[in-house]
Amino acid sequence: MNWFLNKPWKLTMLLLSLVVVLAGCGKSGGGEIVSGKLNVVTSFYPIYEFATTIGGEDVNVINLLPAGVEPHDWTPRSKDIMNTSKAQLFLYNGAGLEGWVPNFLKGIGSDASVKAVEVSQGVELIYTDEDDGHNHGGGEESEAHEEEHDDHHIDPHTWVSPKSAKVIAENIKNSYVEADPNHGDNYEARYEELSKKLDELDNKFESELSKTQKNEIVVSHQAFGYLCRDYGLTQYAIMGLSPEAEPRAQDIVVLSKIVKEKGIKYIFFEELVSDKLAKTLAGEAGVETLVLNPVEGLTSAQEKAGDNYFTLMEKNLQNLILALQ
Structure with missing residues (x-):
């Protein structure tokens, strides 16, 4: 031990390696890039579920958000940026949910080929004068919406309704077909199955409520x-x-x-x-x-x-x- 104390840089390297090992043992989101598949990174759980369902065996989906973590104020790690830079698609909700996205995309760098897709596009957004106290700016599109509606804030919780969830699922499917047309028929077929389940859930909510x-x-x-x-x-x-x-x-x-x-x-x-x-x-x-x-x-x-x-x-x-x- 005295040998380590006499060589501070050795001790520092040992502590850093322990931190890495312990971090790897923790319960978290994430995953590794897989060659030969369409690699997709998702920002949080609902998008991950729909992306996995539609992608099936043709894709490798990495979810950024760990289990049990509330997404509003989560921020990504350097490993998340590295993985996303190697993926083909980055799927995020948008509508102001993920305030970290603009800086995250800048961190990926212009040489990466990953395409960012705001999957809430096409949902009729709800605006409210309720200020949540956080800067949730979700990219240029969301900022433009905010300016258009003055002091009103976008409600980002689009996926909570099965009707809006279906729009999100279709956007995911379309991004897959564009990025990987060779498996387009597979994505279309799985989306149709998911779409039917969302329609059934929608009908049940309407009927029962x-x-x-x-x-x-x-x-x-x-x-x-x-x-x-x-x-x-x-x-x-x-x-x-x-x-x-x-x-x-x-x-x-x-x-x-x-x-x-x-x-x-x-x-x-x-x-x-x-x-x-x-x-x-x-x-x-x-x-x-x-x-x-x-x-x-x-x-x-x-x-x-x-x-x-x-x-x-x-x-x-x-x-x-x-x-x-």
Whole structure:
């Protein structure tokens, strides 16, 4: 050990190597580039699931976001930039979700051949005057939208509605066909299967929610705008577009009054962020809590249980039916 202490650079190299080993052992997103396949990097879970389903054995999909991590304020590592620079496609939601994308793309460098695809393109975006307190600039397209709508902010949670998810899936499929036309028929066939499942889920949401007596929900995080728009619901949110946007004390008082006046029986919370505020409001209003999942990512338990977009959205529907009776 004295030998190492007398040679500081040796000790530094040893510590660095240990850090690398320990980092490699951690539970995280990521993966390695595979030669001979279409390599695709996705920014977070829903895009990863759709990209994997449509790509099948013809693609290698690397997801950047680790399991159990909320995507709003995550930032990539140098390894993520390196992997993406070697891939053929980089798929991200856009609409202001991933504030790190502009700098990420600059870091990749102009000599890389990867194509960046904003998969929410074509979704009719929702604008809100709710400021989430974060700079979510999602690239030139999103900045142009922001300027066009003055002080309004884009709701980035496009995938939470099966109707918008279908647009996202089609954009993914189209990017595959363009990048790898030799397997175009395979991508088309898998997309059709996914599209049918999304249509079935959409029809089920429409049918079941049309039977409920109420149409107003209280949620912890303003993530359900597209779901509410597409199925005739109204959301009242404790926090803004970002789950880190803290409410004021008077906001809780106002929401408690709304809950009591409208006879709302449940306050919805989500697994990837703290349920403290939802429980506080529920206690104040004398009601219970339930999960409504924005499907921004899987917890480790959900990953082990084999959950996916469809199982989580089915659970969402059942909880909505219960809450809206």
